[in-house]
Amino acid sequence: MKAVFDNENPQIVFENGILSAKILGDIDHHCAKYVRERIDSSIFEYKPSIVLLDLSSVDFMDSSGLGLILGRYNTASEMGAEFRICSPSSGVKKVLELAGIERIIKIEGDLRV
Amino acid sequence: MKKAENRMKLYLPSLSINESMARSVVAAFIAQLNPTIEEISDIKCAVSEAVTNSIVHGYRYNQGEIYIGVKYFSDRTVVIEIKDKGCGIEDVKLAMTPLFTTDKTGERSGMGFAVMQTFMDRLEVWSKKDKGVRILMEKKLK
Numbered sequence: 001m002k003a004v005f006d007n008e009n010p011q012i013v014f015e016n017g018i019l020s021a022k023i024l025g026d027i028d029h030h031c032a033k034y035v036r037e038r039i040d041s042s043i044f045e046y047k048p049s050i051v052l053l054d055l056s057s058v059d060f061m062d063s064s065g066l067g068l069i070l071g072r073y074n075t076a077s078e079m080g081a082e083f084r085i086c087s088p089s090s091g092v093k094k095v096l097e098l099a100g101i102e103r104i105i106k107i108e109g110d111l112r113v
Numbered sequence: 114m115k116k117a118e119n120r121m122k123l124y125l126p127s128l129s130i131n132e133s134m135a136r137s138v139v140a141a142f143i144a145q146l147n148p149t150i151e152e153i154s155d156i157k158c159a160v161s162e163a164v165t166n167s168i169v170h171g172y173r174y175n176q177g178e179i180y181i182g183v184k185y186f187s188d189r190t191v192v193i194e195i196k197d198k199g200c201g202i203e204d205v206k207l208a209m210t211p212l213f214t215t216d217k218t219g220e221r222s223g224m225g226f227a228v229m230q231t232f233m234d235r236l237e238v239w240s241k242k243d244k245g246v247r248i249l250m251e252k253k254l255k
């Protein structure tokens with residue numbers, strides 16, 4: 001099964017048990033609510049074995065992004081899914097490192113070709 | 114007291130849609146100093162933290178006014194002041210502890226002050242219960 005929702009933030013693709021959510025633009029408190037609801041409802045709907053948060057199109061993130069990431073990690077864990085992040089920009093990486101996120105969540109490098 | 118080379122003031126209602134506007138306006142102002150990408154990114158993040166706190170905690174989704182003042186000096190020091198007249202903080206030292214949050218939704222990490230502290234060279238916070246919050250941040254650009 002494959003589901004794609006176009007032009008939506010985040011772009012969600014479900015394929016081979018992997019739910020990938022590509023966030024577009026800044027992550028702040030203002031946009032976090034909508035992004036969170038879409039990811040959580042997709043996790044409940046597709047019951048993936050892996051949830052991948054693709055940060056390749058995010059230039060800016062503040063601590064609201066940390067809350068968003070940790071919250072989705074919790075949702076995924078409760079649903080028995082593995083949770084990963086990929087392709088943070090240098091600015092985003094700095095915030096992730098400050099919070100020690102890599103001790104809890106696997107961060108993959110740049111997956112862009 | 115040395116004189117600022119340039120200054121700006123911004124008053125915004127505490128709407129979450131203004132979070133990106135606030136950090137972008139400050140970034141545009143600071144751009145006059147030709148900062149590095151990392152310096153711009155650090156300052157945007159610190160401003161976003163302070164403004165979001167005023168919106169989320171200070172005014173708790175009621176509307177109020179947020180003041181943002183920025184100035185810079187000839188030695189390339191940028192000084193940013195952010196104020197709200199919201200509910201204030203009872204114990205500022207506790208609030209500034211990394212991971213401390215009064216949020217009950219589980220969607221906040223309690224890292225906002227840690228970001229401001231790490232990304233700026235100086236951070237000072239004044240507050241009293243029901244008296245709002247005043248934040249002063251400083252960063253010396255290369």
Ligand SMILES: Nc1ncnc2c1ncn2[C@@H]1O[C@H](COP(=O)(O)OP(=O)(O)OP(=O)(O)O)[C@@H](O)[C@H]1O
Pocket residue numbers: 063064066067162166167168170171172197199200201202208209213214215216220221222223224225226227245246
């Ligand atoms: N402007 C403010 N008015 C009232 N309380 C505040 C204000 N700013 C911060 N606080 C208090 O200080 C605490 C810590 O703030 P901090 O920004 O570090 O974390 P947070 O906002 O709770 O979480 P995060 O920023 O990681 O999303 C808040 O939970 C809140 O109780």
Ligand SMILES: [Mg+2]
Pocket residue numbers: 063162165166224225226
């Ligand atoms: Mg905060």
